[in-house]
Structure formats: C-alpha cells, structure tokens
Amino acid sequence: MFLKRIILFFLCFPSLINSQYTDQINSNRPGASVGAFSVGKNVIQSELGFSFRKFTHSGYNNSTFDGGIGFLSLRWGFISEKLELLLDSKYLKGSLVSKLYTIDQKSVKQGFLGNFIGFKYLLFDPFRKEKETNVYSWKANNGFKLREMIPAVSLTLGTNINFEKNNPFPYNNIFGNLYRPIFFQNLEIKPDQEPFFHFGGTIATQSHFLGTWVFVTNFNYSRYLTKYPEMSYILTLTHTLDSYWSVYIENQAFKSDLFQDFIFRFGTAYLLSNDIQLEATFGASTKNTPSSILANIGVSYRLDFHKDFISAEEKQEKEFRKQEKNLNKSLKKSSKQENKRNRKAKRN
Numbered sequence: 001m002f003l004k005r006i007i008l009f010f011l012c013f014p015s016l017i018n019s020q021y022t023d024q025i026n027s028n029r030p031g032a033s034v035g036a037f038s039v040g041k042n043v044i045q046s047e048l049g050f051s052f053r054k055f056t057h058s059g060y061n062n063s064t065f066d067g068g069i070g071f072l073s074l075r076w077g078f079i080s081e082k083l084e085l086l087l088d089s090k091y092l093k094g095s096l097v098s099k100l101y102t103i104d105q106k107s108v109k110q111g112f113l114g115n116f117i118g119f120k121y122l123l124f125d126p127f128r129k130e131k132e133t134n135v136y137s138w139k140a141n142n143g144f145k146l147r148e149m150i151p152a153v154s155l156t157l158g159t160n161i162n163f164e165k166n167n168p169f170p171y172n173n174i175f176g177n178l179y180r181p182i183f184f185q186n187l188e189i190k191p192d193q194e195p196f197f198h199f200g201g202t203i204a205t206q207s208h209f210l211g212t213w214v215f216v217t218n219f220n221y222s223r224y225l226t227k228y229p230e231m232s233y234i235l236t237l238t239h240t241l242d243s244y245w246s247v248y249i250e251n252q253a254f255k256s257d258l259f260q261d262f263i264f265r266f267g268t269a270y271l272l273s274n275d276i277q278l279e280a281t282f283g284a285s286t287k288n289t290p291s292s293i294l295a296n297i298g299v300s301y302r303l304d305f306h307k308d309f310i311s312a313e314e315k316q317e318k319e320f321r322k323q324e325k326n327l328n329k330s331l332k333k334s335s336k337q338e339n340k341r342n343r344k345a346k347r348n
Contacts, residue, residue, distance in 0.1 A: 021081060023274055027300035028073065030267045030279035031250045033218045033234040036152040036206035038084035038120060039077045042305040047073040049279070049298020053094070057290035060100055060178050065290075067094015069113065071298070077306075082122035086156075089115045092169060098178055109168040109177075116200070118158015126150045127208075151205035151217075158201070160222070162194045170194040171228050171258055175290065192227070192258075199224040212240040223256070230256035244271045250283075262286045265294075275302045 021040030028034050029047045039045045048071065055065040074087040093110035170176050170192040177191060200222035207215045218234040232255065238248040250265040267281030277300040285292045 021077075021306045024271065025275055025277050025300055025302050027269075027277050028075075029277070029298050029300050030269055030281045030296075031234075031236050031248055031265060032252055033216045033236040033250065034120070034154075034156060034202055034204050035216055036122060036154040036204045037125075038082060038122065038154075039075045039302065040306050041077045041079070041081050043075075043077045043302055044305070045075045045300065045302040047071075047075070047298065047300040049296055051281075051294055051296030053092075053292060053294050055174050055290040055292045056288070057175050057178075058288040059290075060098070060175055063099045063175060063178055064097045065094055065109075065174050067092055067109075069296075071296075082125075084120040085118075086120060086158075087115075087117050092174075096175075096177075100178060111164050111168045112162070113169055113172050115161045115163060116158055117161065118156050118200075120154055120156040120204075122152065122154045124153040126152055149207050149209060151207040151215075154204045154206075156202040156204065157199075159197045159199050161197045167194055171223065171226075171230075171256070173258060195226055198222070198226045214238045228256045228258040230254060230258075245269070246271075259289070260287070261292075263292070275304060276300070 021043065025045070026035065026037060026039055027045070027047055029049070051069040051071065053065075053067055053069055057063050069090055069092045071090045072087075073089075076085045077083065078085060090113040091111070092113050094108070096107050096109050098105040098107075168177060171194055173192065200220065201224075203219045205217045209215070214237075216234075216236040216238070218232075218236075220232045220234070221229070222232070223229045232253060234250065234252045236248060236250040238246055240246045245268065247268050248266065252261075252263045252265070254261045263283055263285045265281055265283035267279060267283075269277055269279045271277055279296075279298045279300070281294070281296045281298075283294045
C-alpha cells in the first residue's frame with residue numbers, strides 16, 4: 001500500500017513533482033501490497049514490525065497454530081529515481097496443536113516464511129509532467145478528473161531464498177506437517193520440501209484521485225518452476241484523514257494447487273515525522289481451511305541522502321576544496337624539487 005500523506009503531496013503540490021523522491025516517507029506499510037514508486041535515489045529505508053497470527057484448520061479436526069511473525073523490509077533507491085533494490089523477510093514462531101489424535105499433541109515450530117530479494121522498476125509514471133493550476137476554480141483543481149485514474153505502473157522481479165533445509169512451513173503451509181498422519185509415513189510419502197530458491201514477480205499499479213485517495217493493485221506470480229506455483233492479487237484503498245493520519249482497507253487472495261485463501265485487512269498509519277511512520281493493522285480470512293485472524297504493529301524509518309540540487313554555497317565549497325587540494329599538491333611537488341636541488345648543491 002502506498003503511503004498516507006504523500007497523497008496530498010502529489011495532488012496539492014503538483015508543481016513540485018519531478019521525480020519519485022518525496023519530502024515525506026513513502027512506505028509500503030501498512031498492508032501487504034507494494035506501491036508503484038520507489039523510495040527515491042540515495043534513500044535507504046526499513047519497514048519492520050510484529051504480527052500476531054491465529055490459525056484454525058477445519059480439515060485437520062480444528063487443529064490450531066498460534067504464533068508471531070517478525071517482518072523486515074529493506075529498500076534502497078540507487079542509480080535512478082525509478083529503480084529500487086529490496087529485501088523482504090518474514091520469520092514465524094509459534095505453537096502447533098494437532099487434534100488428529102485422541103490426545104492433543106503440542107509442539108513449537110519456527111522458520112522463515114520468505115526471504116525475497118529483487119528489483120523494482122517504474123515502467124510508467126503519469127505524474128512525470130506538471131499539471132496546470134486553475135487559479136480561478138477550486139473545483140477544477142480538486143474535483144474528480146478521469147485522467148487521475150491513469151495509474152503508475154511498476155515491475156518487480158526477484159527470487160525467494162529458502163535458507164532452511166527442513167523448513168517446517170514449506171510453501172508457507174502452516175499445517176504442512178499434519179496432512180500426512182503416521183500411517184501414511186509407512187508409504188514413504190515424504191513431506192513437501194521447498195527448493196533452495198524460486199522466482200517470482202509483481203506488477204503494481206497506483207492511482208491517485210480526489211486529493212486524498214490512493215488505489216493500489218498488485219498482481220503476483222510466485223514459486224515459478226516449483227511444484228506449487230502460486231498466483232495472487234492484492235487490492236488496497238487508502239484515504240488520508242489529515243496531515244498525520246490515514247486509514248486503509250485491503251483484500252488479498254491466493255491460489256495454488258496446495259491451498260487457497262481470501263483475506264481482508266484494515267488499519268491506520270500515523271506520520272510521526274517526515275522520516276518515521278507508525279502503523280497498526282487487523283485482519284481475517286473468509287475460509288476455514290484454515291481460518292486466520294491477525295493483528296500487527298510496525299514502524300517505517302528512512303535515511304535520506306537524496307539531493308535534488310547543489311546550492312551555490314555547496315558548489316563554491318566544492319570548488320574551494322578542489323583548489324586547496326591542487327595547491328597542496330603543487331606545494332608538495334615544489335618542496336620535493338627544492339630539497340633535491342639543496343642536496344645536489346651540497347654535493348658540489
């Protein structure tokens with residue numbers, strides 16, 4: 001999901017739009033979708049937090065899994081305003097209670113749900129041209145315009161790396177160790193094992209309208225060339241309430257030969273400063289194979305080294321340092337030559 005206050009930045013101050021960089025942090029949180037825009041050249045950003053998850057699977061006699069997910073995303077804008085390198089990692093630890101037997105069996109499971117490394121590139125930017133402002137009409141500047149629905153489009157490509165040889169959550173299947181009871185093990189049917197790496201990609205679109213609304217879509221294809229390739233989509237609608245608060249609602253759906261899911265999320269974000277954003281989210285699935293509820297909190301923080309221009313003072317200081325460096329080199333060279341002449345004169 002694209003952030004918050006940036007909506008007002010884009011639509012209320014269009015004359016400033018000349019790159020993807022913004023004065024305020026551009027986070028993909030809260031929510032699970034990815035915005036079309038990068039963080040901006042020479043910006044390093046982290047998005048991290050914790051999510052509580054509770055799963056119940058009716059297909060396994062209502063077996064449950066209660067746990068917490070730690071998530072971390074690192075984003076770096078480099079070379080171009082349109083390009084971003086990203087790392088997205090999730091780690092789950094919790095308690096699995098199997099109700100397939102007469103006596104419930106409880107065990108602790110932990111492992112990575114994903115380690116995605118990839119690049120995002122902006123393919124199309126509808127905001128690249130400045131919009132004209134009508135000084136005589138508030139409605140003309142702030143009313144709905146069909147052209148505002150033309151979305152920005154980006155493409156993300158990368159790979160997911162599985163660091164664990166025996167991941168307890170292969171293909172993100174929380175109940176992966178339960179679908180083969182003990183008597184099936186005698187048939188030498190091995191549990192699913194996720195390969196060391198597999199490829200995936202996302203097409204993201206992002207539209208801005210009515211001054212305070214943003215609509216983001218993600219179309220994902222992951223686990224390419226594996227046993228269980230997966231297709232999914234995410235739809236996110238964000239509304240800015242004021243200069244600090246925003247709310248969002250989101251729908252996400254998965255489909256593969258292993259399992260399907262349909263999830264709704266809603267939440268809020270608070271802009272603590274231009275470089276820090278706080279968030280909270282609640283959500284639930286509509287299925288019972290498994291059903292799930294979630295609640296998470298998180299924070300996004302950026303280190304901003306971006307520069308749109310170099311001031312006259314900076315240029316002057318840079319030139320002064322250059323001249324000082326050349327002068328020191330000349331003095332050093334002259335000193336060596338003088339010492340050489342003195343040694344030669346002494347010998348004579």
